[in-house]
Amino acid sequence: xxxxxxxxxxxxxxxxxxxxxxxxxxxxxxxxxxLGPNGRGKTTLLKCMxxxxxxxxxxxxxxxAHGYVPQSFSSTFTYGVLETxxxxxxxxxxxxxxxxxxxxAIARRALxxxxxxxxxxxxxxxxxxxxxxxxxxxxxxxxxxxxxxxDEPTSALDFHNQDRVLSVLRGVARESxxxxxxxxxxxxxxxxxxxxxxxxxxxxxxxxxxxxxVLDEPALTRLYGLPMRRARVRHGGRVMPTxxxxxxxx
Amino acid sequence: xxxxxxxxxxxxxxxxxxxxxxxxLFLAPPVLGLxxxxxxxxxxxxxxxxxxxxxxxxISESAPELAxxxxxxxxxxxxxxxxxxxxxxxxxxxALQGVFRxxxxxxxxxxxxxxxxxxxxxxxFLSAGLSTLLGATFLFGLLALVIVFLFSRVxxxxxxxxxVLSGVVVGAFFSALVSLVTYxxxxxxxxxxxxxxxxxxxxxxxxxxxxxxxxxxxxxxALLVALRFRINVLSLGDEExxxxxxxxxxxxxxxxLAVTAITASxxxxxxxxxxxxxxxxxxxxMLVGPDHKALLPASALAGAAYMVLVDDLARTATTQELPxxxxxxxxxxPLFGLLLRRAQAKGWST
Numbered sequence: 001x002x003x004x005x006x007x008x009x010x011x012x013x014x015x016x017x018x019x020x021x022x023x024x025x026x027x028x029x030x031x032x033x034x035l036g037p038n039g040r041g042k043t044t045l046l047k048c049m050x051x052x053x054x055x056x057x058x059x060x061x062x063x064x065a066h067g068y069v070p071q072s073f074s075s076t077f078t079y080g081v082l083e084t085x086x087x088x089x090x091x092x093x094x095x096x097x098x099x100x101x102x103x104x105a106i107a108r109r110a111l112x113x114x115x116x117x118x119x120x121x122x123x124x125x126x127x128x129x130x131x132x133x134x135x136x137x138x139x140x141x142x143x144x145x146x147x148x149x150x151d152e153p154t155s156a157l158d159f160h161n162q163d164r165v166l167s168v169l170r171g172v173a174r175e176s177x178x179x180x181x182x183x184x185x186x187x188x189x190x191x192x193x194x195x196x197x198x199x200x201x202x203x204x205x206x207x208x209x210x211x212x213x214v215l216d217e218p219a220l221t222r223l224y225g226l227p228m229r230r231a232r233v234r235h236g237g238r239v240m241p242t243x244x245x246x247x248x249x250x
Numbered sequence: 251x252x253x254x255x256x257x258x259x260x261x262x263x264x265x266x267x268x269x270x271x272x273x274x275l276f277l278a279p280p281v282l283g284l285x286x287x288x289x290x291x292x293x294x295x296x297x298x299x300x301x302x303x304x305x306x307x308x309i310s311e312s313a314p315e316l317a318x319x320x321x322x323x324x325x326x327x328x329x330x331x332x333x334x335x336x337x338x339x340x341x342x343x344x345a346l347q348g349v350f351r352x353x354x355x356x357x358x359x360x361x362x363x364x365x366x367x368x369x370x371x372x373x374x375f376l377s378a379g380l381s382t383l384l385g386a387t388f389l390f391g392l393l394a395l396v397i398v399f400l401f402s403r404v405x406x407x408x409x410x411x412x413x414v415l416s417g418v419v420v421g422a423f424f425s426a427l428v429s430l431v432t433y434x435x436x437x438x439x440x441x442x443x444x445x446x447x448x449x450x451x452x453x454x455x456x457x458x459x460x461x462x463x464x465x466x467x468x469x470x471x472a473l474l475v476a477l478r479f480r481i482n483v484l485s486l487g488d489e490e491x492x493x494x495x496x497x498x499x500x501x502x503x504x505x506x507l508a509v510t511a512i513t514a515s516x517x518x519x520x521x522x523x524x525x526x527x528x529x530x531x532x533x534x535x536m537l538v539g540p541d542h543k544a545l546l547p548a549s550a551l552a553g554a555a556y557m558v559l560v561d562d563l564a565r566t567a568t569t570q571e572l573p574x575x576x577x578x579x580x581x582x583x584p585l586f587g588l589l590l591r592r593a594q595a596k597g598w599s600t
Contacts, residue, residue, distance in 0.1 A: 047489075050493055051492070052489050052492060052493065065495070066493070067493075068490070068493035068494075070489070070490060070493075076351040076352065076353075076485060077348070077351070077353075077485050077535075077540035078540065079482065079539075079540060079541055080539070080541065083482070083541050083543075087479075087482060087483050087486070087494060088494065090479070090480075090483045090491075090494045090495055090496050091494060091495025091496070092495075093479065095477070095480065095501070095504075096476040096477065097479070098478060098479040098543065099479060123539075143494065143495070
């Protein structure tokens with residue numbers, strides 16, 4: 001459960017607010033997609049919710065421990081995959097404690113749950129972008145978080161891996177009642193897996209609500225500054241929503 | 251080591267190779283230490299060294315007077331000091347590189363050594379005793395570290411370039427202070443003491459010094475080893491570590507305190523012995539991977555062996571004993587240059 005009330009953030013010396021008067025409520029087990037053009041504050045908002053940035057005003061209440069999957073993957077030292085995932089246990093271990101057999105078992109279960117158990121003994125530096133993203137999600141799951149934050153989890157991935165990551169997000173929200181918040185540049189991903197969407201149009205101009213309402217054609221067109229069409233694709237007896245941007249003629 | 255965690259690099263992933271590497275790491279310090287007891291101006295065969303040691307422990311017949319004196323009174327404290335200081339400096343370097351998420355930092359590069367050098371020079375200038383020397387090296391080493399740390403922070407983060415440059419700035423400042431103290435020192439009394447101390451040597455090794463070194467290094471090393479998992483998490487960067495539920499600042503300070511204590515005690519007994527904390531963790535990382543669970547002990551073992559070897563070289567290379575700091579730099583700098591090229595080719599550039 002997440003409650004954000006009248007949140008405002010401003011970078012030091014910035015002439016304007018990144019965002020202001022931002023409020024939303026997300027019940028447990030729902031998926032929220034945050035959309036907006038570059039520089040509109042998606043990542044900043046995510047970091048405020050994570051407690052990594054201090055908002056200038058307003059309050060954030062989050063029930064339950066949070067997990068974080070950052071956009072870029074730290075690569076100064078490349079640890080083994082299992083070793084990376086077990087770091088999710090950090091908050092449960094005392095200052096001078098190292099993970100024990102139980103923690104490694106939890107880490108392995110997190111990997112198995114995402115069907116990447118076979119990667120356990122690989123070096124994280126040798127993984128593909130998609131595999132890394134899955135490992136980072138496994139690390140968050142290993143931390144027993146109740147709220148999962150992901151910063152553009154699909155942006156560096158091919159279509160197949162985008163689909164896998166989105167399915168995983170939907171799955172953990174449905175099966176374990178995990179609340180999921182992710183930022184994205186893909187409205188079709190939001191329509192595919194999110195319950196709610198937050199569109200950051202301007203400093204105080206943001207829309208929050210059921211994903212289908214917030215991301216209708218006029219809103220998307222306004223959000224990205226070019227015509228956006230919503231479409232439905234029939235496949236295998238399913239009708240799936242998607243979004244098509246109409247790029248400027250060359 | 252836990253079997254389920256094989257974070258080894260390159261071709262060292264085979265369990266057999268891994269076991270061999272660890273066996274070599276564990277055997278190197280005692281074997282080299284033992285052999286080193288026979289090395290020097292007065293060479294002794296291993297049998298005589300063992301007899302002398304046995305006599306010292308009260309388990310063997312009396313050894314020849316001279317041999318037992320050389321081994322027990324001169325070489326044993328020296329070799330033990332080299333082992334302990336080498337292990338300490340290397341593990342301190344490995345921990346430092348972890349928390350600063352940068353394989354290029356070492357106690358020397360971030361100003362700790364220069365600060366400690368000034369503290370020590372000041373203590374010698376005032377003709378203070380050994381414990382004051384240790385206190386002064388620790389205090390000024392820590393002071394240098396704090397200044398570098400505060401200097402290099404931009405928006406709550408310490409970018410690598412700022413960190414290294416701040417280290418250079420603070421190092422230069424304390425080096426100037428060292429020069430000042432050296433200039434003011436009495437040429438017949440404190441000046442030679444300061445100069446020889448600064449160049450680094452285990453020549454003045456003694457059991458009281460060894461005791462002091464152990465008293466600081468052992469708890470310091472134990473603390474770092476206990477913090478190994480936290481150092482792993484810290485090496486992910488501040489934001490990720492915080493998001494994983496770690497108290498970043500206090501944990502880092504705890505690590506830095508241990509690193510400074512270890513470095514300062516090494517500096518207090520042996521003077522400025524640079525490059526060990528930079529080069530040895532690099533080599534250890536190549537052997538056992540970056541996971542601090544394995545890296546910290548591996549660095550300590552490799553550091554002990556490396557320091558004893560360099561000290562042997564210092565004692566035997568020429569008719570006159572060479573300063574240790576000069577040798578570690580002469581060996582360490584080119585070696586580090588090579589490692590740098592190698593690593594650059596493989597990818598990390600930050």
